[in-house]
Amino acid sequence: MKPPTFLNHPPEAPLPADNRPLVAPIYQSVKFTFDDVEETAKHARGERPGYFYSRISNPTLHQLELTLAHLQGREACLLTASGVAAVSLTMLGLCKQGDHVVVFAEMYQPTRAMVRNVLARYGVRYTVLSVDDLPALERTLAATPTRLVVFESPTNPVLKVPDLERLTSLAKAHGALTVMDNTLAGFHNHGQFPVDVYVHSLTKFASGHGDVMGGAVIAGRELIAGLRPNLILFGAALDPHAAFLIQRGLKTYFLRYEKQCANALAVAEFLAQQAGVARVRYPGLPTDPYHEVASRQMQGFGTMVSLELGGGGDAAKKFAEALRLFAIGASLGSTESLVLPAPLLIPRDLDTEQRAWSEVTAQTVRLSIGVEDIGDLLADLGQALG
Numbered sequence: 001m002k003p004p005t006f007l008n009h010p011p012e013a014p015l016p017a018d019n020r021p022l023v024a025p026i027y028q029s030v031k032f033t034f035d036d037v038e039e040t041a042k043h044a045r046g047e048r049p050g051y052f053y054s055r056i057s058n059p060t061l062h063q064l065e066l067t068l069a070h071l072q073g074r075e076a077c078l079l080t081a082s083g084v085a086a087v088s089l090t091m092l093g094l095c096k097q098g099d100h101v102v103v104f105a106e107m108y109q110p111t112r113a114m115v116r117n118v119l120a121r122y123g124v125r126y127t128v129l130s131v132d133d134l135p136a137l138e139r140t141l142a143a144t145p146t147r148l149v150v151f152e153s154p155t156n157p158v159l160k161v162p163d164l165e166r167l168t169s170l171a172k173a174h175g176a177l178t179v180m181d182n183t184l185a186g187f188h189n190h191g192q193f194p195v196d197v198y199v200h201s202l203t204k205f206a207s208g209h210g211d212v213m214g215g216a217v218i219a220g221r222e223l224i225a226g227l228r229p230n231l232i233l234f235g236a237a238l239d240p241h242a243a244f245l246i247q248r249g250l251k252t253y254f255l256r257y258e259k260q261c262a263n264a265l266a267v268a269e270f271l272a273q274q275a276g277v278a279r280v281r282y283p284g285l286p287t288d289p290y291h292e293v294a295s296r297q298m299q300g301f302g303t304m305v306s307l308e309l310g311g312g313g314d315a316a317k318k319f320a321e322a323l324r325l326f327a328i329g330a331s332l333g334s335t336e337s338l339v340l341p342a343p344l345l346i347p348r349d350l351d352t353e354q355r356a357w358s359e360v361t362a363q364t365v366r367l368s369i370g371v372e373d374i375g376d377l378l379a380d381l382g383q384a385l386g
Contacts, residue, residue: 026244027051027059056232060240064247068206068216071250072182072198073191076224078217078231079238083183083201084110086215090179090197091115091148093230097123099147102140104131105350105357106155108181112349115150128350130357131155131162134170141174152181153190154294157345157366158306158359159281161290164193164297184332186257189298197223202238204333205303208249208256212242256335256371260303263377264369268305270378276385278363281306304332309363316341316365322384325376332368337377340366 001009015021032051034040042048051057065077080086091114095101103115105128115126127144129136131151140146149171154161164180171178177196182189186205190198200206202214215238217227231237261284268282283294284301294301309315320328320341329338342364347355369377 024060024063024244024247026240027054028240029058030054054240055235055237058237058240058243060247061238061243064238064243065216067247067250068187068200069218071187072218074198074218075221076219078224078227079202079243080215080217080231080236081238081242082213083199083203083215084114085234085236086199086201086217087111087181088114088118089227089231089234089236090199090217091119091150092234093227094177094179094197095119095124095147099124100144101126101148101150102129102137102146102176103127103150104129104152104155105347105354106131106158106160106359107150107152108156108183109347109349111150111152111181112347116349128354130354131160132357134163134166137167138170141170141176146171146174146176148179149176150179150181152184153297154184154283154290154302154304156184157304157340157364159184159283159290159302159304160359161283161294161297163293164190164195168194184302184304185298186253186300186302188254188257189300193297196220202246203331205253205257206246206250208252208334210331210334210336212245212249214238214242214246257300257303259371260333260369261300263371263374264303264305264367265301266374267367267369267377267381270381271305271307274382274385276310277307278310279308281308303369305367305369307365307367308361309365312363316363317343319365319384323380324383325372325380326367334368335371337370337372338368 043050043052051059061079065079069075069077080089101115101124103112103126127140153164168178179197180195182198183201183204198218200216202216265284268280268285271277272280282288282305283290309319320339323339326337326339342362345360345364345366347358347360350358
C-alpha cells in the first residue's frame, strides 16, 4: 500500500482473548463491517449480533444502555442526544392521531410544550391537571380513553411528591400507559412501581459534571423494541464519546447523590430557620406535606430545595445575584450548586388556574445542591439573605 492508502487502512492492534481493558474503549466509529455480504445481510435481518451503523447501535452506547436498564430495574434502554429528545421520542412513538394524553401543571415545561405544540398539531388531545388532584385524574380517565399519563416525582421546581402507587393503579385500571420523568429522583428510585416507561435526562445525575448531554428511555424489552425504529428514523442517537463520559460519571453516582442529599437536607433545615424565608419545600423535612409519601417511595429525598422568600418585589432576583457559590444556571444534579429565581421559573404557558396549581410565585427560588463543603454553602446562603 502506498502511504495515502495505508493511512486509511491502518493495522489493527487486537487484544488477546484473555487480555481486556479495565475501562471499555470508546467505539468512536460511525461504521462497522463484516467479512462478507451474507453476514451483513444476516445482521440486517436480526439473525446475528453485531453492529453496522452507529445511528442504529454502537458498543459504547450498548454498555450504557445495559447499565441504566439494570439500575432502574427494567429490561431495556434507548439512549438519546438529550433528555428532551427522550421525552419527545417516547410520546411521539407511543401516540397517534386521536389519542388523549394527561399531563400535569407541576412538571418540566418542555414536556408540556411537546404536548401542546407538537402532539396537538397532529391530532393528539390533552388534559392538564394538578398532580395533587388524583380524584380529578380518576374522573378524567373514566370519562376519556387515555393513551398516556405523563408525570414526574418530585416535581420541578416545587418538589411535590405524588402517591405513585395510587397514580399508577388509576392509569392501569383505565388502560393508560404511564410515562415517568424520573430525572430528579435518580435511577435508583421508583423502580418498584409498575411504571411503563421511565425517561431521564442523563445531563443531570448520570453525567454529574455538567459537561455532557444525553437522555434515556427505560422500559420493558417489548416496548423498547417498538420505540427503537423511531429512534433510528429521528436520528436522535447519543454520540459514543458522550456515552463514554456518562458511563464514567456513573462510577461516582451514588457517592455524589448521597453527599448532595445530605447537603440538601442541611440547606433545607438552615433555610427553615431564617426570618427572610417564608417557606421551604424539601420532602426530607418532617414538616413538608410530602414527607410521609416520599419516605415510603424514595431512597433519599433528592438534591433540590425550593423556597419562597418573604417580602415582595424583586427579592428572588436580588437573592440569586447575591449568592457567590450558587451559579445562576439551568439544569441540576451536577457537582456545583446552582440557583434559579422566579423570573426564570414562571410557567408562562399555563393559564391562571394552572399556574396556581404549579405554586410557582414571584418569590420562588430553586436550588440545586452540589457537593461543596456544607459550611461554605450555608455561609453563602446566609450572607445572600442578609
